[in-house]
Amino acid sequence: MDDLVLIATSAQELQDMIDVCQAWCERSRLQINNDKTKIMGIYETLRSSRTLATFVVTSRFPLSRPATQTHLKEPDTFIYLGLKLDPVLSMDPATQHIKKKINWAYLTIAAVAHSIRYYSSLRSRTTRSSPLVLFRIWQACVLPFAAQNIRYLRTPTQLQRIQTALTNSLQRILRSYTIAEILLLEFGVPPLHLQQACQLISLHYRYTISHAHLIAAHFYRIRCQFLLSNRHPHQSIETRTADAHTLFSLKGMYIDPHTPPQVAQAKPRNRNEAFANFLKPFASAVWHKDIHRNHPAS
Numbered sequence: 001m002d003d004l005v006l007i008a009t010s011a012q013e014l015q016d017m018i019d020v021c022q023a024w025c026e027r028s029r030l031q032i033n034n035d036k037t038k039i040m041g042i043y044e045t046l047r048s049s050r051t052l053a054t055f056v057v058t059s060r061f062p063l064s065r066p067a068t069q070t071h072l073k074e075p076d077t078f079i080y081l082g083l084k085l086d087p088v089l090s091m092d093p094a095t096q097h098i099k100k101k102i103n104w105a106y107l108t109i110a111a112v113a114h115s116i117r118y119y120s121s122l123r124s125r126t127t128r129s130s131p132l133v134l135f136r137i138w139q140a141c142v143l144p145f146a147a148q149n150i151r152y153l154r155t156p157t158q159l160q161r162i163q164t165a166l167t168n169s170l171q172r173i174l175r176s177y178t179i180a181e182i183l184l185l186e187f188g189v190p191p192l193h194l195q196q197a198c199q200l201i202s203l204h205y206r207y208t209i210s211h212a213h214l215i216a217a218h219f220y221r222i223r224c225q226f227l228l229s230n231r232h233p234h235q236s237i238e239t240r241t242a243d244a245h246t247l248f249s250l251k252g253m254y255i256d257p258h259t260p261p262q263v264a265q266a267k268p269r270n271r272n273e274a275f276a277n278f279l280k281p282f283a284s285a286v287w288h289k290d291i292h293r294n295h296p297a298s
Contacts, residue, residue: 003081011053014039015073018072019058026061039074043087083149094149095158099165101145106169109137113173131174134185138173142166143189150192151199154235163192185291194283197244201253204241205275208257210268248282 006021009016039055055072056265077086084097128250146166153159167180176183184191185191207217223238245254259271266274 005080011055015053015055018055022057022059026059031059032057034070034072036071038078040078041073041074041084041087042089071282083152085183089154090150091158095153095161098145098149098162102142102162102165102169105142105145106172109134109141109169109173112137131176132171135170138170139189142169146192147195147199150196151203151237154240155198156193159192159196166192179295181291183295185287190283190287191290194287197247197277198283200237200241200244201248201250201279202272202276203237204245204254205257205259206272209259210271210275246285248279250282 006014006017008017022032038056055074057072058067058069060067069172074262075085079085079152080096083093086093086256100120113120113129113134116133143166146162150159150162153162167184170183170187170189173179174183181191207214207220208292211217212221220238223236226238231233242254245251263271263274263278
């Protein structure tokens, strides 16, 4: 068992859930890794303005020994499934973490590119160090770090920081310092704000159509009702999802979710992928409009 999350609305409720989980683990002969178990309180205010609670894991196994208590730590940030979270969910630490991963991946590719250029045979050096080969390596090693969790980023500034780091890494790998938007266009890499829009629209489809039975989907639909009643926080994922539908001229699909005919023809297990392909022409249309608006001569 791995990646277990306990969500509670009060400190006492969370402690009760920890006790139940510990009791189940002891019956199943499992042990909680206390070093990797962290507490993250999600609050709208800073931690200094609230009363901290203490959480413990009480171990009663083996029975021949007295029960022991281990206090769980509450860090300032916590990485869960590759996403760095902070108590107020500002996503600024997540942005910095994504930039660091992009830079780490770039350094790895730079070392590989150096070896290809200077330590390969003369016959294969030109082929192996071609821009297309280097781009494929960059596409496999760097791009996933930038695109994996961008749907959780809240502000355009955060998105732009990652876009700058991503573009700089591609320019340095290819040793091509042309206009960033044109370089991405030549290799068919959409800007991150369009990739984020695709992820948000796909998430809306998943939570309202294809996987509406999930608990997360139920919570999402409740939060969307608050959005329609104008009682929703600014820059929330529901607000950004509605804006993404507007950007792609799919507002009707947000208000009345349905499966497009070309997606309905796919097998049920392939419909999420088919829906992602359905969004590509809409993203391309917006992308080309942005290019012609920003660079009329191109």
